[in-house]
């Protein structure tokens with residue numbers, strides 16, 4: 001009998017939780033969904049009405065839940081193909097299946113040690129700590145019901161994992177190829193992500209050479225540079241690029257990260273740039289922030305200007321991303337076994353770019369909320 005390669009061990013984990021934002025699945029869901037999103041967050045009424053319209057334009061259905069179902073299937077398929085016998089569950093912050101219900105189901109099914117993958121690749125309050133607060137709330141709810149509490153660990157930020165970056169390189173190349181041939185070589189790349197208040201960006205966690213905060217912007221800049229370099233290697237053309245922002249909300253007098261994608265497109269046009277590719281590196285799937293803010297609003301702006309644009313797709317359920325999740329899970333599992341004295345060495349931690357692999361545990365107080373709340377799965 002030929003010797004089988006050793007099966008990778010997911011121990012101590014007994015289940016994986018895909019944790020996401022959630023979105024409405026019909027017109028009657030839109031207002032309650034937005035109420036869930038904005039509970040206690042002081043978003044102006046006008047902005048809410050406007051964002052509601054974005055959803056109604058698409059029949060009240062956000063694409064995000066279907067995309068998470070696809071990712072769930074991709075993860076289960078990847079795990080099965082690699083001999084990883086670990087169930088994958090799915091729960092959301094703002095819509096069914098709600099996190100608390102999923103976590104209750106996991107505990108009832110007997111799971112006690114859970115690895116969590118959030119559908120946000122970067123540091124920030126909205127993309128990281130808020131999910132950790134949601135986990136703390138869900139655990140508190142289960143405790144109130146007298147259920148046994150599982151231990152939940154959040155997998156590290158994966159913005160610079162090759163399984164996240166490489167699909168975006170291919171997507172950028174594919175979007176460039178959609179542009180008229182004569183304009184392609186001169187096209188600029190507009191890497192775009194969710195704007196957040198500058199105060200939140202400045203406290204988004206430590207990075208080498210960026211001091212105490214600033215991780216949100218530094219991480220995006222590193223990904224943008226990696227993609228731009230890989231594209232140049234592939235095409236031989238140098239495409240100038242910039243990191244820009246979208247989906248700003250909040251009160252007008254509070255500073256948020258700029259420039260906005262639409263202003264940037266206007267500026268490019270003014271400079272005589274022939275075409276642009278929008279690359280939504282800040283998002284894991286083509287959800288509403290992509291479908292409306294880029295494909296509808298920014299595309300209309302570009303059409304007004306007469307600036308040809310194409311939009312790169314996000315990683316979605318790309319098998320390379322599913323494989324990256326498996327890698328992150330096995331890496332964390334090995335780290336936990338090492339810490340428990342059950343493994344001889346710490347595992348390799350795969351990362352591209354200048355920043356290196358992100359931390360497993362968020363430092364105490366990183367990405368602070370406006371009013372402090374309990375958060376699970378961190379150092380504090």
Ligand SMILES: CC1=C(CCC(=O)O)c2cc3nc(cc4[nH]c(cc5[nH]c(cc1n2)c(C)c5CCC(=O)O)c(CCC(=O)O)c4C)C(CCC(=O)O)=C3C
Nearest residue numbers: 021023041051062064119120126127194196249287288289
């Ligand atoms: C950094 C970041 C990500 C990326 C990381 C991650 O993915 O987590 C993200 C993702 C998403 N944001 C989404 C939707 C919304 N975000 C809002 C509001 C806000 N987002 C913020 C930040 C982020 N948001 C912030 C600072 C606010 C202001 C209020 C607050 O401090 O909370 C609002 C309220 C209305 C408005 O203000 O626009 C909505 C409806 C959806 C679902 C899309 C769909 O349905 O397909 C997704 C994936």
Ligand SMILES: [Fe+2]
Nearest residue numbers: 126194247289
């Ligand atoms: Fe958001």
